[in-house]
Amino acid sequence: MTLLWIGNLLFLFVVIPVVVIILRRVLSPATEIKAYADDITEHGAQFAPHLEALYELDTTRQLVRQVNADLERYARALERLA
């Protein structure tokens, strides 16, 4: 009976406090991770609107091709003048 009580007291005053301390040490980094994740999400979600202009690059390529064709005509006209 005495050993049972010693075991109960050990569980109550040693094991449970150690578990609580460990859980607290896990909880505090988890809270920081949550804050960082919120921050990253808030700023990372702004990538897509900034990159929407990349879709205009296709139009830029088409326009450059047209300008190139006109430049060839212009160069040929210059050769005729020369």
Next chain:
Amino acid sequence: MDTAHIVLLLAVTIAIVAIAGYLIAIVLILKHVVGRLTTILGAVQAVTDTSQPVGEIVEDINRDLDAGRKLIEDAVGRLEASQVPVGATSAQSSRHGVEGQALGGPGGGTATAAERPASAPAGTEPVRLSTDAERSDPERHPPEAERDPLGSEPDPPETAPRGRGWWNR
């Protein structure tokens, strides 16, 4: 069951509840973090998909621009080598250019020639460069409705003075 047992049972229950509370809090936080990471992963994937063909497009644009630059540089080099004052040709010698100007000399094109060049085949009109400014000039280029549907130039009025070019003879 004596009082000591009840006190011990209460203490253990409180401890277990506290531990469960910590565990639940940790689980909720981790769930929130996993949701945020999923959102971030989706955004990163979208950015990757968007920017994947950009390198190829930019290389294509750079290649086109480089080709155009070389084209213009070569043309300007040839123009400079021929030593033809381009401004003078356009300002002084128009289609009905200055009389007595040397044929084939600086500023003297086929439009100012006194005779028809031998290289031109019979019955052909000289090729003339038209510009956008000329196209927008209603006096030189009437609207499409007034022009001949076959595409030929409208006949000038009888009173209009004829030019001295060989094609007006």
